[in-house]
Amino acid sequence: MSPVADAKVIKQNMIAPGHFRLYLFAPEIAEAARPGQFVHVRCGHTLDPLLRRPVSIHAVDREKGEVILFYRVAGRGTALLSKNNSGDTISLLGPLGHGFSMPQSHARVLVVAGGIGIAPLYFFLQEIAVSEISADVFLGAATQKQLFFMNEIKESGHRVVPSTDDGSTGYHGTVADLFEEYVRKSDNQNGPVRRGDDAKVYGCGPSGMLKRLTDIIAAAGIPGEVSLEERMGCGVGACLSCACKARGGKNGVQYRRACVDGPVFPAGEVVWE
Amino acid sequence: MSPVADAKVIKQNMIAPGHFRLYLFAPEIAEAARPGQFVHVRCGHTLDPLLRRPVSIHAVDREKGEVILFYRVAGRGTALLSKNNSGDTISLLGPLGHGFSMPQSHARVLVVAGGIGIAPLYFFLQEIAVSEISADVFLGAATQKQLFFMNEIKESGHRVVPSTDDGSTGYHGTVADLFEEYVRKSDNQNGPVRRGDDAKVYGCGPSGMLKRLTDIIAAAGIPGEVSLEERMGCGVGACLSCACKARGGKNGVQYRRACVDGPVFPAGEVVWE
Amino acid sequence: MSGVKPNLSVNVGGILMKNPVTTASGTFGFGPEYSPYLDLNRLGAIVVKGITLLPRTGNPTPRLAETPAGILNSIGLQNPGVERFISEALPFLADYDLPVIVNIAGDTVDDYALLAEKLSRASGVGGLEVNISCPNVKKGGMQFGSDPAMAAEVTRAVKASTGLPVIVKLSPNVTSIVAVAEKVAEAGADALSMINTVLGMAIDIKKKRPVLGNLLGGLSGPAVKPVAVRAVWQVYREVKLPIIGMGGITTAEDAIEFILAGATAVAVGTANFVNPRATMDVLEGIENYLCENGIENIDELTGLAQKS
Amino acid sequence: MSGVKPNLSVNVGGILMKNPVTTASGTFGFGPEYSPYLDLNRLGAIVVKGITLLPRTGNPTPRLAETPAGILNSIGLQNPGVERFISEALPFLADYDLPVIVNIAGDTVDDYALLAEKLSRASGVGGLEVNISCPNVKKGGMQFGSDPAMAAEVTRAVKASTGLPVIVKLSPNVTSIVAVAEKVAEAGADALSMINTVLGMAIDIKKKRPVLGNLLGGLSGPAVKPVAVRAVWQVYREVKLPIIGMGGITTAEDAIEFILAGATAVAVGTANFVNPRATMDVLEGIENYLCENGIENIDELTGLAQKS
């Protein structure tokens, strides 16, 4: 039986305006969770809003039985969620979905995160660090204050290349632009990423950014995986509301369910609208 | 303009299981409030539950600008209300309705409160104490632990005669039974309440109790006022959902609006179903 | 653009409103009830409680039940009758500068005609809203609204008895609201309003009987908003009459949904009970939305979602 | 009395259910999706997602919008088609001991007949639920459900093609659900289920276009409960067929409202998305209610509110 956990809030920290890290006691979920998976969260206790909200698992502490979420207040559900304090109870379903595949130990790992997209990739970076794999992390945000967890990521052995839309830190532009330049340079100068390399890209962020990322890596011939954000109903594959277009099937394009077939898909399989 | 006050919660105390005293900062309402009036309270912040809940004004502290409510958790709305803590904001409409008339200074004041019915009568007792009127208070509850505020009421100069359904304190039986005996004794023994006395009864409690009370005082020829509990929509007289039957009109019976014509009515005007 | 004040005025079938926000009949009394909470002059119009020829005492209590994000009501047209409405309630509104729209309901076609006639002779009435869709009365009411031919007959009778603009209020409790709207339009209605309440019911599982004294009731409030927006969308496509949209509007965002779907004006109903200033919040929010979107004229917004 | 376990078993037009709790088509997949969360054997029956003759890809996305205490969906009958349903989905359910009710939808009367035939030959099907009320498909769907004569024709065709119990699922989007129910009963239906979703719509005010890819959608969830209870109440009075009640059931209290109004069984739909164990909570709550009220047999509860 998969748990519907009534998780106790351990603590909740606002780490920037509208951005929260929520620590929940849910040992079974912590135990089972893999990077890229999500929990389906009941944000309030009344019939409005009605549906759960999908939130990536951002980190776990298996010893303490903790599941940690990192989220941005986007609307009513997440606003309610942010009102929870230590001792409150939140209903969680999970871990759900198909996460990131774990890279081979000798692989060249490139992580591209836009905005809140760092949420699940942070967990991914934690987990590969345990296997002593280090990654190049391209971290994009609107502005310096929203470049979250740079130091923590560096401390676990990864390299971080930041970008900001307003140029307040690092590369001035989007993280897709930054990554494109990086890949182009690699190509030209025989640099670190080449066709045939055992490189792999892991991306999460707004869909515009992921579409660009997919184009860039397709052109460069690098495989990759991206995590999609679809509106979800059930989260368990029953309602067919999270349909997203993927290559395959009889007509070359078929609907797949982001909640169980994803949210992480091989970049090359996604059919962008 | 009447206020729709966004009142800050000063504090909320559970004074018995499921019973709360809620202190709100709402100076305009505190200033204007009269005993028997109520506030229309938004218990949550979402669309469910949708409607406000009527709650009597239980006390005010005009100097501090405080409005105090005393309520019992009866369902979803009041359950949500009980979750509010100091610093939270609650929307109030009020003071609303037609309250108790203030007794003449020489009047013999008899107060009959059943259960949570003490909520508005407490305010009434406070206010008449300021005018140095003291009352005989018949206070009924299911059990001793729910005989609220006995000492506070005594301290403000009133006499309290308690009754409990389980006999754990005072008279063993309902407060209506207690009051009936009292009135009968008064009659027989030429005691304190007599026809022609300037006595007046003020009652609040479950509708079964108020109906009995009305019968008792009608038989004894004592005037009285009772506060009714009707399901309310708007609270301001617009929706006609709080209709209650009262004597008057062409057919001898007419609907009156509990929210604006009441909630306090002369006992003799109420037509009990 | 953000400096320019957008033009909010609308014309609903000859009723000139300074802005598109009005009240839903039966949820705003006759005006005095909410006048302590807002300046009535800021409303685009006021629609008063449904009026019948003779006084009505309304339905037995309880008359209200709360449901998820909605309410059921079975008030049953309690009202003082048209004579006392004219002599006692109308004068209060004469002091305000806004169109007064009177919602009328009858048991027969003649009732409607007579009501229209009497109200046309009264001073201070700016328009009539013909309630052929009340689920809470035995005779008339929804019966007229669920039969396109009957709806048309009532419309014609009212039009023949008045020079005032005539708005016909449609029921959602029909297989095709468009079919009713078309017939009503042919019969000469100047505008449409929709939706009246959705027929519903609640049962008290402790007492094992219906909650409402009248058994069935009309569902309103946020719960019905999707049904109402759909009705406006469908009718706007087929019928060229201005629409007053209503059903669950609590915020400006809700109101804008209705306007984008095809409404010329909007009415706030159940939300008044929750927030007495809901009409004002809606009005201010619409104005901000127009500014933010660089729209100078509210008319440009009507039906815009149909064009995408 | 409180010691005695009440008898929860019901007979829905020949389908024997060990308790009155089933699932609403389209909200519970084909079984495997929720099997990690509950023991399917504890359900009274399972109603699977709507099946068509040929596979369907469904409607364009977005297919879901949240509304106040409800959701709008426009899935559009995405399903693998009857052949693959029989070969791939049915075997999973064969391991369980509960009636499998297959919801069928067609574009033509013949489609329905053919589906019924094919499913009658498959093993492991306990009954058919005829979906003449889906608002999310262009052809067929609600068209059949909104015309009593068409509804009857579909019913007759299905009955002629199968020996399985036939439940006809009714749409609330009609002027008179009783009129449809009566014709369907005359045509030989063994039971009725109601309600399918209420036709609705939402508009994205940022994008200024409908939220759903398919523009209109079906409203379900707590918001529609009063409409559904009313439908069950009205039909129970006039038509002597067992009813599976559904629409907004999230708790046992909700389910009991339907039973008191006249339902023999109840289905949990949208609530599964919120609480995967909603069916179990409903079941346990019904059992407690019966115990507390000293009712030995669930049948005694059906329609009890009509008798007060």
Ligand SMILES: Cc1cc2nc3c(=O)[nH]c(=O)nc-3n(C[C@H](O)[C@H](O)[C@H](O)COP(=O)(O)OP(=O)(O)OC[C@H]3O[C@@H](n4cnc5c(N)ncnc54)[C@H](O)[C@@H]3O)c2cc1C
């Ligand atoms: C698998 C998955 C993992 C996610 N992980 C995270 C995370 O770790 N941290 C985080 O901050 N957010 C995450 N999200 C996004 C998060 O689910 C939405 O921000 C949230 O559902 C918005 O709910 P709300 O009630 O606050 O806003 P709403 O009021 O519902 O909506 C606000 C805005 O967000 C859009 N929206 C609503 N639901 C979704 C959805 N499911 N997908 C895309 N857009 C939506 C609405 O259309 C609207 O524009 C994830 C989404 C998915 C599908």
Ligand SMILES: Cc1cc2nc3c(=O)[nH]c(=O)nc-3n(C[C@H](O)[C@H](O)[C@H](O)COP(=O)(O)OP(=O)(O)OC[C@H]3O[C@@H](n4cnc5c(N)ncnc54)[C@H](O)[C@@H]3O)c2cc1C
């Ligand atoms: C003028 C007035 C003053 C009141 N003052 C107080 C007070 O000071 N303290 C206090 O504890 N309670 C008071 N009440 C009662 C209080 O309003 C209800 O207990 C409350 O509305 C219940 O809301 P809920 O959401 O918690 O319960 P719900 O879930 O709505 O209902 C719980 C039960 O209460 C019944 N109910 C709901 N609303 C009302 C209503 N307005 N009147 C009567 N029964 C209702 C329901 O039918 C149900 O049986 C007052 C009521 C009125 C009309």
Ligand SMILES: Cc1cc2nc3c(=O)[nH]c(=O)nc-3n(C[C@H](O)[C@H](O)[C@H](O)COP(=O)(O)O)c2cc1C
């Ligand atoms: C308490 C109440 C009384 C109503 N009375 C009337 C009425 O007299 N005439 C009428 O046409 N509609 C009446 N209605 C319907 C409303 O005008 C409106 O059409 C409906 O409530 C939907 O809008 P809402 O969801 O904003 O409330 C009434 C609604 C409520 C809630």
Ligand SMILES: Cc1cc2nc3c(=O)[nH]c(=O)nc-3n(C[C@H](O)[C@H](O)[C@H](O)COP(=O)(O)O)c2cc1C
């Ligand atoms: C996502 C979704 C898909 C549905 N698919 C079907 C379907 O395939 N066939 C059908 O007859 N009803 C379908 N329905 C309607 C439900 O079975 C049910 O009648 C309706 O949702 C009301 O119940 P609820 O409020 O408990 O969800 C669907 C409903 C939803 C929400």
Ligand code: FES
């Ligand atoms: S969210 Fe229901 S199938 Fe994916």
Ligand code: FES
């Ligand atoms: S509660 Fe609306 S008139 Fe009294």
